[in-house]
Amino acid sequence: MAQPENATSAAQSGPYDWIGSSVPKVDALDKALGITQYVGDMQMPGMLHARIRWSGVPHAIIRGIDTSEAVKVPGVRAVLTAGDIPGINRYGLAVQDQRVLADDKVRTAADPVALVAADTEQAAEEAITKIKLDLEPLRPILSIEDALDPTAPSIHESGNLFTRTTVRKGDLDQGVKESDVIVEETYRTHLMDHMAMETESSLAYMDPTGVLTIITSTQYPYRDRRQIAPALNLSMNKVRVVQAPIGGGFGRKDDITSEIHAGLLALKTQRPVRLVYTRRDSLIANTKRHPMLMKFRTGARSDGRLTFVDADIYGDTGAYLSLGAFVIKKAGIHACGPYDVPNIRVDTHTLYTNNLSSGAMRGFGVLQAAVAHESQMDQLAHRLGISPIDIRLINTLKPGLATGTGQVMDEGCGIEATVLRIKEYMESHDLRFTRS
Amino acid sequence: MEHYSLKINGHVYETGAEPFESLLDVLREKLRLTGSKKGCDEGECGSCTVLLDGKPVLSCILMVSDVRDREVLTVEGLPQGGEPHPIQVEMTERGGIQCGYCTPGIIMSAYALLQENPRPSEDEIRFAIAGNICRCTGYSKIVEALQAAAGTPIR
Amino acid sequence: MTQFRAHPILSPVLGLEGYYEPASTDEALDILRQGSGNYKPFAGGTDVMINLRRRTVTYKGLVNIKRLPGITSWSNKAGEGLHIGAATPFGDLESSPSVTQRYSALAESIRVIGSVQLRNMATIGGNLCNASPAADSAPALIVSKATITFTGNGEGTRSCLVEQFFRGPGRSILDSDGLLLSLDIPEPEPNSGDCFQRFTPRGALDIGIASAASRVTLDQSSGRVLEAVIALGAVAPTPVRAVKAEEALVGHEPTSDLMAQAAKIAKEECNPISDIRGSASYRQALVEVLVRRTLEQAVERAQK
Numbered sequence A: 001m002a003q004p005e006n007a008t009s010a011a012q013s014g015p016y017d018w019i020g021s022s023v024p025k026v027d028a029l030d031k032a033l034g035i036t037q038y039v040g041d042m043q044m045p046g047m048l049h050a051r052i053r054w055s056g057v058p059h060a061i062i063r064g065i066d067t068s069e070a071v072k073v074p075g076v077r078a079v080l081t082a083g084d085i086p087g088i089n090r091y092g093l094a095v096q097d098q099r100v101l102a103d104d105k106v107r108t109a110a111d112p113v114a115l116v117a118a119d120t121e122q123a124a125e126e127a128i129t130k131i132k133l134d135l136e137p138l139r140p141i142l143s144i145e146d147a148l149d150p151t152a153p154s155i156h157e158s159g160n161l162f163t164r165t166t167v168r169k170g171d172l173d174q175g176v177k178e179s180d181v182i183v184e185e186t187y188r189t190h191l192m193d194h195m196a197m198e199t200e201s202s203l204a205y206m207d208p209t210g211v212l213t214i215i216t217s218t219q220y221p222y223r224d225r226r227q228i229a230p231a232l233n234l235s236m237n238k239v240r241v242v243q244a245p246i247g248g249g250f251g252r253k254d255d256i257t258s259e260i261h262a263g264l265l266a267l268k269t270q271r272p273v274r275l276v277y278t279r280r281d282s283l284i285a286n287t288k289r290h291p292m293l294m295k296f297r298t299g300a301r302s303d304g305r306l307t308f309v310d311a312d313i314y315g316d317t318g319a320y321l322s323l324g325a326f327v328i329k330k331a332g333i334h335a336c337g338p339y340d341v342p343n344i345r346v347d348t349h350t351l352y353t354n355n356l357s358s359g360a361m362r363g364f365g366v367l368q369a370a371v372a373h374e375s376q377m378d379q380l381a382h383r384l385g386i387s388p389i390d391i392r393l394i395n396t397l398k399p400g401l402a403t404g405t406g407q408v409m410d411e412g413c414g415i416e417a418t419v420l421r422i423k424e425y426m427e428s429h430d431l432r433f434t435r436s
Numbered sequence B: 001m002e003h004y005s006l007k008i009n010g011h012v013y014e015t016g017a018e019p020f021e022s023l024l025d026v027l028r029e030k031l032r033l034t035g036s037k038k039g040c041d042e043g044e045c046g047s048c049t050v051l052l053d054g055k056p057v058l059s060c061i062l063m064v065s066d067v068r069d070r071e072v073l074t075v076e077g078l079p080q081g082g083e084p085h086p087i088q089v090e091m092t093e094r095g096g097i098q099c100g101y102c103t104p105g106i107i108m109s110a111y112a113l114l115q116e117n118p119r120p121s122e123d124e125i126r127f128a129i130a131g132n133i134c135r136c137t138g139y140s141k142i143v144e145a146l147q148a149a150a151g152t153p154i155r
Numbered sequence C: 001m002t003q004f005r006a007h008p009i010l011s012p013v014l015g016l017e018g019y020y021e022p023a024s025t026d027e028a029l030d031i032l033r034q035g036s037g038n039y040k041p042f043a044g045g046t047d048v049m050i051n052l053r054r055r056t057v058t059y060k061g062l063v064n065i066k067r068l069p070g071i072t073s074w075s076n077k078a079g080e081g082l083h084i085g086a087a088t089p090f091g092d093l094e095s096s097p098s099v100t101q102r103y104s105a106l107a108e109s110i111r112v113i114g115s116v117q118l119r120n121m122a123t124i125g126g127n128l129c130n131a132s133p134a135a136d137s138a139p140a141l142i143v144s145k146a147t148i149t150f151t152g153n154g155e156g157t158r159s160c161l162v163e164q165f166f167r168g169p170g171r172s173i174l175d176s177d178g179l180l181l182s183l184d185i186p187e188p189e190p191n192s193g194d195c196f197q198r199f200t201p202r203g204a205l206d207i208g209i210a211s212a213a214s215r216v217t218l219d220q221s222s223g224r225v226l227e228a229v230i231a232l233g234a235v236a237p238t239p240v241r242a243v244k245a246e247e248a249l250v251g252h253e254p255t256s257d258l259m260a261q262a263a264k265i266a267k268e269e270c271n272p273i274s275d276i277r278g279s280a281s282y283r284q285a286l287v288e289v290l291v292r293r294t295l296e297q298a299v300e301r302a303q304k
Helices: A005-013 A028-033 A121-129 A144-148 A172-177 A221-232 A259-269 A279-284 A324-333 A366-384 A388-395 A415-428 B023-030 B086-093 B103-116 B122-128 B140-150 C025-034 C048-054 C090-094 C104-111 C124-129 C137-143 C243-249 C256-269 C280-303
Strands: A048-054 A060-066 A076-080 A112-118 A132-137 A161-169 A181-189 A201-206 A212-216 A239-243 A273-276 A292-300 A306-316 A343-351 B002-008 B011-017 B049-052 B055-058 B071-073 C018-020 C039-042 C061-064 C074-077 C081-085 C147-151 C158-161 C166-168 C179-185 C192-199 C210-218 C225-233
Touching: A028 B086, A028 B103, A048 A121, A048 A259, A048 A279, A060 A112, A076 A121, A076 A259, A112 A121, A112 A259, A144 A306, A144 A343, A161 A324, A172 A306, A172 A343, A181 A366, A201 A259, A212 A221, A212 A259, A221 A239, A221 A259, A259 A273, A292 A324, A292 A366, A306 A324, A306 A366, A324 A343, A324 A366, A366 A388, A388 A415, B002 B023, B011 B023, B049 B103, B055 B103, B086 B103, B086 B140, B103 B122, B103 B140, B122 B140, C018 C025, C025 C039, C025 C061, C025 C179, C090 C104, C090 C124, C104 C137, C104 C192, C104 C210, C104 C280, C124 C137, C124 C179, C137 C192, C137 C210, C137 C225, C192 C280, C210 C280, C225 C243, C225 C256, C225 C280, C243 C256, C256 C280
Parallel strands: A048 A273, A212 A239, A306 A343, B002 B071, C018 C061, C039 C061
Antiparallel strands: A048 A112, A060 A132, A076 A112, A161 A343, A181 A292, A201 A212, A201 A273, A292 A306, B002 B011, B049 B055, B049 B071, C074 C081, C081 C179, C147 C158, C147 C179, C192 C210, C210 C225
């Protein structure tokens, strides 16, 4: 079908006419017609289907992996474990703390321990259930409190506290002295899955010139390639990553997901291999939204003006860092929300646990912080007898004011106008806050 | 393995399949009709929605043996004379599509609704697509597109 | 022509030995007995397909009962009520005015099950046989005094009230060779009304944290409660009656105070568990609200 009319005319009349007009996405019609090919829609001659065996326990030493029954399942072409990895069994976005397949230890229940490629998905599925794991359980670290326990075993070589960041502004003691009311609370947020409609998926094959080609549902093909090549002991120019249409990413597909596993199986079998996660696989594995524990102390004067924020934010990045330290740092940077706070002490702590690992997800740490700072604002409003709207208007950042980390607001700062709109709407619709 | 003659989008397709295989797997892997998507494979997300004798069903948990002697309509069967169906056009032009993975399922649910109720209200549209999960759009643009396709006023 | 077809080895992977489509009840019972407890009868397949895929349950055989005569159809006869084949999809009932206009609680319970697509597949008999404590149609069927007809179980064809059907989570009075054939729902009595409500975080595709159905019959001259039936879902191992709450209503004028009081009694007499969907005390709090609201609706409908 031809481009919609408004799009054509906009393109003809000038380069900036797109701005402010409604422009259909160029790939939308194919999606509406059902002809867009996502990875799971693709097939190749001789293609095998892959499945992953997850560890199923959070923390253990691997004593052995018995694949002898799995290889006997009819249709199975390859069963691989860590010993089959030709390159460096490490990858990761920020630090290389992830194994392609678990070797010495299991660090989370979602650790991949073995891969199967078979003629059919059912055969691959059957084979992974026949792999026997001999695991020696270790004390699992399953909460932020566990991770902070000095007697807890170390999940990686360097301890369970990965990093700490600080935000400092003004004089905290002075802020406390000036406060007429101080609210002190602890908040927790939970782990959350992105739940993209399309699960993680890759189709890998050796092209006729010997280049390993991986068509994948990814947000970042070049960074994938940088992680795939060393693990498979291939030079970078022997790995080609093709970004397929993505059925939703939301940060999840920033990391390596199915790429190295599919590539490894294609390399070993010299056959095209399609690895499409089941929804269960997707819920088990790869990154989630960070659970956080946030201890906040916030002060205000009787007129509603904020005096200080004193907070510790603990983020559970799970067994692997992914982008955890950056997400949790960002929660600290945004700990005061869109408000002008004169005195600030905020520390963030990025912790390893044996939980599912967390990484990038829409909002990138800012949402967790909002749970804490907005709840604190409501508490202060209640204690001071000010409306929750007014306490926000008194304290919103305005052009000329700076955030806790020194970013000076310009005319793009719209929080005051937003809160005013809410106030007007509530007044015109006779809406009130109630508190019981 | 059984032999099945399946009537899909007005054509008869011949295929071998186990009777308990899902219609979705047969459509996608055997007949290469990949417009119907696999989001959960457990009947929870609606991405695999097709019409069976005119009614929307979940092809991922529908056994192929239950499709014998019945008519299946998939997203590939909607265009007429090479032209996209109005639902497909409006979804495209009104921002109803982002990643696109839920789109065929939404379009099939909407098509079934409009066959029964050509002028649905916003509530009726929302009720009809409640079995289709979308993670990108927040549904508003989808509902607007479906209202436009039905010719009902958009709020 | 017989539809009986046996497949010697279907799929070694799934552990299935046979897939059957019996054309008569006798044939179906023969096959189920052959399977000695390992064959699963199914209709909509919306649970069986998921179990197959998740491998949570192993079936040696699958018995598709949708070709049994009359099992997928239903009828409404004046003076007799609804006669519903066990494999009738909810979608067939949902869209029919003869159900929505006279059987309010049943219609309300059907409308919240799964999604449009699921209701076009899932069957009313399957919802009962699955015997989930949260089965959405169960409380409404109980207050409607629905009876079920079943066969097999070694004793021939018999009937009982839906209320007597459940034994525990996933368990009913049916043995592995029992077969649910149909349901009968009597016509609502004059001056009666009923209502079903359930609570879920989402509007669709969700399982009830708690549900309630109430049915009230009023004395035409005095306006007092002649009979009250209250059934609760997801608050016990099976759907249950709230008998004490019912007793508190009978013989009295159905005032808001009395209904609120009955709702409190229902809250006290149920004994739910805590699980991932909600704590016991939360479920009890929901029961009070749901019983009060369904009673108020039922009385309003009875007074019309």
